Amino acid sequence: MRTIIEPFRIKSVEPIYFTSREERERILEKAFYNPFLIRSKDVLIDLLTDSGTSAMSSNQWAGIMQGDESYAGSPSFYRFEKTIRELTGMPIVIPTHQGRAAEKILFSVMGGAEKYIVSNTLFDTTRANIECSGATGIDLLCEEGKYPSIPAPFKGNMDVEALESFIDEKGASVISLCMLTITNNSGGGQPVSMQNIREVKAICEKNGIPLFIDACRFAENAYFIKSREKGYENRSIESIATEMFSFADGCTMSAKKDAFANIGGFIAMYDESLALKCRNLLIITEGFPTYGGLAGRDLEAIAIGLEEVMDENYLAYRIRSIEYLTNKLVEAGVPVMQPAGGHAVYLDAKAFLPQIPVDQYPGQVLACALYLEGGIRSVEIGSLMFGKYDNCGALVPAAMELVRLAIPRRVYTQSHIDYVAEVILEVFKKRKELKGLRIVEEALVLRHFTAKFEWA
Ligand code: F0G
Secondary structure, three states, rough: OOOOOOOOOOOOOOOOOOOOOHHHHHHHHHHOHHHHHHHHHHHHEEOOOOOOOOOHHHHHHHHHHHHOOOOOHHHHHHHHHHHHHHHHHOOEEEEOOHHHHHHHHHHHHHOOOEEEEEEOOOOOHHHHHHHHHOEEEEEEEEEEEEEOOOOOOOOOOOOOHHHHHHHHHHHHEEEEEEEEEEHHHHOEEOOOOOHHHHHHHHHHHHHHOOOOEEEOOHHHHHHHHHHHEEEEEEEHHHHHHHHHOOOOOOEEOOOOOOOOOOOOOEEEEEOOHHHHHHHHHHHHHHHOOOOOOOOHHHHHHHHHHHOOOOOHHHHHHHHHHHHHHHHHHHHHHEEEEEOOOEEEEEEHHHHHOOOOOHHHHHHHHHHHHHHHHHEEEOEEEEEHOOOOOOOOOOOEOOOOOOEEEEEOOOOHHHHHHHHHHHHHHHHHHHHOOOOOEEEEEOOOOOOOHOOOEEEO
16 A cells, blocks of 8 residues: 555544634744744644653553552662663663753763764754753764755765764764764654764764764664665664664764653663763662652653553654655755654755844744644744854854654544644645744853844
């Protein structure tokens, strides 16, 4: 059959709430033109993030009931630990309450002044945790990853030549870690090939630099390897995932993505002495090493989710649903990141709204327009999220101005996605009428979460 269907049926539903355009105008004004400040009840289709927003399976809910809430030594922890050990091959598993808590702990130990962390592209919280430790985060994305409209199979790859030059320039001793984000969330949800992971590992090994994987969307990445990389066509997702992890010295993961959990994360590694330092911090900030900021029931849900996500029928549907929306937009001439990523559709706001200068945040304007037109919430991934100011206070823009429509896992049906396409096409028709925004208030770090705007 050609039609790829949702590989589940729906047992429990929640209502979504409709608003009129006039209501949305008032709501957006009250939210200072920042979708993060809109209440979720005022959103019709919420594509702000795929993080913590998944629908859990009946098995996961059953696991929730079986969670053992002992402070120390809970069987739920051992189930969690066993699943992650089998998946990653890494013997040490440290639970955390979410991905950024894992990052905070890891970079408190591995970061610090005058250190560098190199990456294909660091996610915003990862970069913020690196910078918070005093270290510098460096993105070395492959060239093809920088052009949204040019399709290539592995646009999340790290530029290995740039990695070698960077090591030559700075010296390996100041590079405390190399981190591959798979898939590359900030660069369009694009995958990293096995060959690239292998090459990056070889360079790291030669220079004594540990390689870590930011594994939030490892299963989506594994599916792309299976469907696009020669030699992997007949391999199971489990074996591809295990091979990906086999090149790494450690990993961090937000279980709020590919583990279908509403909360949770972990760090896994081989190095005992690093683990000792991480666990010391864990106890101060997260909790005892067998729960690390999570309830026993969360540990169960994550362990089950990590197994469910490797189901090929699920991944085929998942990747197809993102591609379906991307293709509808491409056919209508809407500028989008191509090819489709693993968890989200990324509109190219610079090409969508060429009349709006980057310092008037075209991505934010587009996100606001999608909300006003159809109650859709999305997020800017551009100069609001990653822009910096130079010494004269001028904006140093991000490499790309994207708007991400992240699709929660197992939550929306095809007609929801058809509606999203219709709204985007409507905004595309009216794109010339849109005007820029100006920031009126912003925080020093991670400003996109709380910044306030007015029309420029
Ligand atoms: N790494 C990546 C690649 C991520 O996408 C995220 C979160 C994190 C780390 C941090 O994990 O949220 O559990 O603390 N991404 C979410 C998003 C927030 O919307 O893309 P967390």
